[in-house]
Amino acid sequence: MPQIDQLSETLTSQVFWLLVFFGLTFVVVGLGMVPKILGTVEMRDNQIAGDLAAAQAARDAATAEEEAWRTRENANRAAAQALIGEAKAKAAAATAAKLAKAQGKLDTQLAEAEAAIEAARSSAMAEVEGVAADVARDIVARVAGADIKPATAKAAVKKVMAHG
């Protein structure tokens, strides 16, 4: 086994060169480069964390903005709703007034028409009475040969019609 056979002759050389090359690696790589690499990693981690925090903040802001917008929108909607309701009420009142007016007009027209009809009927009735009285006088004159006075005939007709 050379490790033991050559121990005495190579020990110092082995130790010396290992210390030299390990020491060089330690100083150049370990002390010189590794902290920088770790720093790069840390810098990146910090950047990522910062970016994430910024994104979170932006998101929170957007959420707040949306909330505010929603509140504003709701208020606007309520106001619009109130406006519509008011207009509706106004329109309904106007319609009701117009209707009432029209109704009144119609009622008076109806009443007038009814009165006219009534008048026409009564005048027609009077005419019928007159005609009936004349007819009755004629009949009485032809049948009985009596000449009765128009007033008497009229009274008789009136009496019959009242019973009739």
Added chain:
Amino acid sequence: MKQFTIEPLLGSDWQLGDGINIAFTNSALWMAITAVLVWVFVAGGMKRQLVPGRWQMAVETMTGFIDDLLEANVGKAGRKYVPYIFTLFMFILFGNLLGLVPVGLIPGIHAFTFTSHFTATGVLAIMSFSIVLIVGFWKHGFHFFSLFWPANTPVFLAAPISLIELVSFMVRPFSLALRLFVAMMAGHVLLKVLASFVIAGGGAGLGLGVLVGLPSFVLMVAISALEILVAGIQAYVFALLTSLYINDAENLH
């Protein structure tokens, strides 16, 4: 066993002070290649882009992996050990994996796994253990010795328990070093034995070649895959245990 042999490549007479030989060996060469590859790998992830590319993503995954490991085992105080644990993990991982690259196919080039030498793993383990000791005594002073007296231990058990704790504590660097060294060496020896079966079986004619050589070859392929897994696991275990030991020193109960 040739694959474990250390051969001087340059300056076999280089000396540090008096009699301390520091020849540049094949082992040192592969440590150098490992260091360069780790550097290249991590440097490729240094673009520092906000949206990472594939390479940067890979490097950041590795650093993040070690960062999470220390965060989970040591807590917030563990972050300052990331450079060390990361270097340790990558150095062992690349060293292990490089030993599995079949560069031996190119004539004259021999792969070498420096993590299969306990001289190398021992240095890494002693470094980790030293950090534990230094941090422990720095932060807690002599109170660090209370590590050997677990919470709620009855007084009459204090002596045997603290003895056991002391032994288990002192064994840590050895277990750390030996685990990696043994795992790496065993894998390579196993592959070597199976490879010798393939060669010998193939050389002994068609019958033995089909009977022994072929199954051995199939097994080699499977065990090579397993070795890649082991290379990762051993690097992870080394880093994990080191972080657990550091946790003892950092957060004394």
